[in-house]
Amino acid sequence: MWNILGDGPLTSGLQAPDRVGGDVLHLLQDEDDGVLGWQDRALCAQTDPEAFFPEKGGSTREAKRVCTSCEVRSECLDYALANDERFGIWGGLSERERRKLKRRAV
Template identity: 80%
Template sequence: MANDAILRGRTVREMSIDELFGAVEQEWQDQALCAQTDPEAFFPEKGGSTREAKRICLACAVRDECLEYALEHDERFGIWGGLSDRERRRLKKQII
């Protein structure tokens, strides 16, 4: 069909629900600025600085999607959506 959306080289109609969600998830990850930088900045040693990672996150177009992913998947390490694990836990408590 001419109007079918193409995602990862396949039409949406050809994909299962799991494949569709996985492809959409991969789309935002491909656009993330952290994917284009040193991953060690986003997973610093205990007590290490998170300043550089958070600065990169501030300019990232998919920051909200990243944070949502981290909250949904209970990510316990690293900077996601501009927040550390401690900041994400605090945010989650405020939401609940």
């Protein structure tokens, strides 16, 4: 599944120990269901990622259309705002729209 962050699977960098105990498995499950677990339910994970990162001057219409019916839109936008994402469509907003939103909040 595509990771909205664009840096590989959600578990990249994690290596399973030779013997996985219940506690270790539980921790990995909590990570997926917790902070970034929303990415698995994101509609963008099922569509062309290039639509969410158009070239300068390219259309954002298709990505925003997908976002309007996505159940994790607010989590996505919160993530982008908290992590100062500078590129792409996140939570249905472009980088310019997110900057305006942040300025109004201050």
